[in-house]
Amino acid sequence: MPACGRKDDSDMTPNWWVLHEGRYIASQTDGSQFFRPCTQRGLYQVLVNVTGLTAYGSCPYRVGYNRKGTEEFRSWPFRNLTAPSRIKVQQQRRRYVVMIKWEKSKLDIHVMNYCLAVSTGRRQRTLCQALGNSIHRPACDTIAVNDFLHRLSPRDERKVDPEVGTTIVCTGTRTRQLIRGMKPNVTYFVDVFAIHSQHNNLSFLLGSTQVQLNRTRPTQLVEGKVVVGKLSTLGGLALFNFKVPKRSQNSFFKLHLTPCGGSVNVEILKKKHRIMEPVRDVYYPKTITVRNVRPGERYLIRVYEADDTSRMNRVQLAVTSRDDFIDLPRMPSNTTITELVPLRKCHSSTIAWFGSPEKDVTYCVYVFKLSKTQYYNNVKIPTYCELENRDVCNHPQFHNKHCFNGNDFNPLSLDIPNLLPEHYYSVFVTAIPPRGRSLPYKSVRIKTSSHCDSNQISPAGAASGKLIVKGGFRKGGGHKRRNTPNANGATTGNSLTTTGVTKRTNNRKRLQQQQSHRKV
Incomplete structure (x- = not known):
């Protein structure tokens, strides 16, 4: 800038040209200063045109430079509070797509914006370096970093550009970004920068990590396993x-x-x-x-x-690839469990299902308590995979379990006693072959009646060892419910009981009772 000048020259200002590696950089200044934010490393040539400015006497001109942005950041009193952020990378189910998440800046958390730089060559230590290596290189004019980043509107998903060394995507205040287009077995450097929205040209590196997508190998399936x-x-x-x-x-x-x-x-x-x-x-x-x-x-x-x-x-x-699975029970085409609503009582409920075509199959019935919200939201408690766990009976909502062999009848039915009035339950049934693993049926949700009739059996009656007797029921297609004998014989205290009297046996007992009354 000129150190002295005539009064007539006050309206005349010098023109500036700055070249960086042979490329002209235009400027918009008042003539006394030239300010260029986000400068890159390299050789700069400064040309000042003072044509028309007549020097008065021995009036010198001084040209100097100052790395204002770097010095300002180094002297920033809160710089030590910019703790590194942990970056988490999650590979998505889509091919070569990752979700990158990071923690918010501990400093000025409410005014910080974020930009993500994905590079293949090396890490980006500053935001200016990342901008210089990206396709979004600033145009040939002096601009503020924040104003330029505002042009990069946030996107839910961004593809890595293979033509450039660094891909930059700004997320605003979001702390996650979906990146797609990464190639397998290639190391990517991920750098997250925090940008202060109220201080122009103030940014710092928040965290860095490396990402390498390995080509996924599918799990080999083997018959019988x-x-x-x-x-x-x-x-x-x-x-x-x-x-x-x-x-x-x-x-x-x-x-x-x-x-x-x-x-x-x-x-x-x-x-x-x-x-x-x-x-x-x-x-x-x-x-x-x-x-x-x-x-x-x-x-x-x-x-x-x-x-x-x-x-x-x-x-x-x-x-x-055979007709049947190895070491697994043969399941019927319909694996649905049905609650017989007409037989629903306040302390019990009856379910029915189609049995396995195989013989010597054991069935285990699991009953779990449900809340009203879980019942109407169809919440599976527990999951199907937890039924084979030995600790399934220790589940906090476990109510009962009963296993029996019932291959003589189809469909099978089971009366579930010891339930509470107007309560909700989830019932699972598994079929267990003599050798191999069990397979579950489709679970069913049941509930008990809210009112108890005087002729209904209370839980005390079932717990005392009495057999619960029910008449036959109609199944879809005209099938009647057939009675399933209990594998353990008598019923024990908090266990399930199978219905075990046929219609013919009921008629025989009624006939004997009528004959005994006539003799009396």
């Missing part, structure tokens, strides 16, 4: 692989899927193409038959959450 898949590994997705045996004589294979709470969707693919329509909203144990397959070919099974808010962690999957 139940595989547990974790959906949390890929953010709600589990991948399985099954190769149809070359000696298989069937053109199909079966999948038995048990979701451990929540609901899932299932897709079957061959060479990245679906071979059947997706099976959606599977929330109970279900057998899926995949047809038109060829022996020796490999198929990919994709199981993913049907609802993003379900937070389901696991699924159980079994596969077979």
Whole structure:
């Protein structure tokens, strides 16, 4: 700037040109200063045009520079309070998509905005360095950093640009960002910057981490083995692989899927193409038959959450290319458990279901208490996968369990006593073969009557060892309920009792009672 000048020259100002690595940088100044925020490293050439300014006497001109932004940040009294933030990376179920989360700045939490820099070459230590390496390099004019970042509107999802070294996305006040387009087996450097919204050109590095997406290998499925898949590994997705045996004589294979709470969707693919329509909203144990397959070919099974808010962690999957599963019981085509509402009482309720076509199958019935909210919201307590756990009886809402062998009758029925009036329960039934693992039926929710009649049996009567006798019932298709003998004989104190008297036996007893009255 000139140290002296004539009064007539007060309206005349010098023109500035600044070159950085051969590129002109325009400026908008008052002529006495040139301020350039967010400067990059390198050689700068400063040209000052003083044509038209006549020097008066020995009037010198001084040109100096000052790294104002750096010095201002170094002398900032609250710099030591900018504690590093922890960054969490979650891989999503979609291919090569990650969710990046971080903690808010401890300093001026209410006025901080955030920008994310994803680089492939090296870390970005400053926001200015990241801007210089990104496609959003500032234009050839002097601008404020905050004004420029406001142009980068927040997006819910941002794709990594492979043509540039650094991809920048600003999130505003949000502390999460979805990034897609990352390549497998490539190391990405993720840097989060905090920008003070009330102090222009004030930003600092909040946290850094590295991300490397490994190519996911599906879990191999083997016949006769139940595989547990974790959906949390890929953010709600589990991948399985099954190769149809070359000696298989069937053109199909079966999948038995048990979701451990929540609901899932299932897709079957061959060479990245679906071979059947997706099976959606599977929330109970279900057998899926995949047809038109060829022996020796490999198929990919994709199981993913049907609802993003379900937070389901696991699924159980079994596969077979035979007619029946190995070491698993044969299940009927209809695995629904039905509550017989006409037989509902205040202290008991009756359920019925179709039995397994196999013999020597043991059935276990689990009863769990439910609150009114859980009953009407269809909350599964516990999950299907927890029924095989030895500690299931220690569940805080566990009410009762009873196991019996009932292969002589179909459909099967069971009277559940010792219930409370106007209460809600969840009932599970599992079929257990002589060898192998059990399979659950579709659970049912039941409730008891709110009023007790004088002729209804109280829980004390059932607990004293008396057998609960019921008449026959009509099932869909005209089937009557047939009585299931209790495997343990007499009924013990807080246990379930099976209905065990046929209609013919009832008629015989009535006839004997009438004859005895006539003799008297």
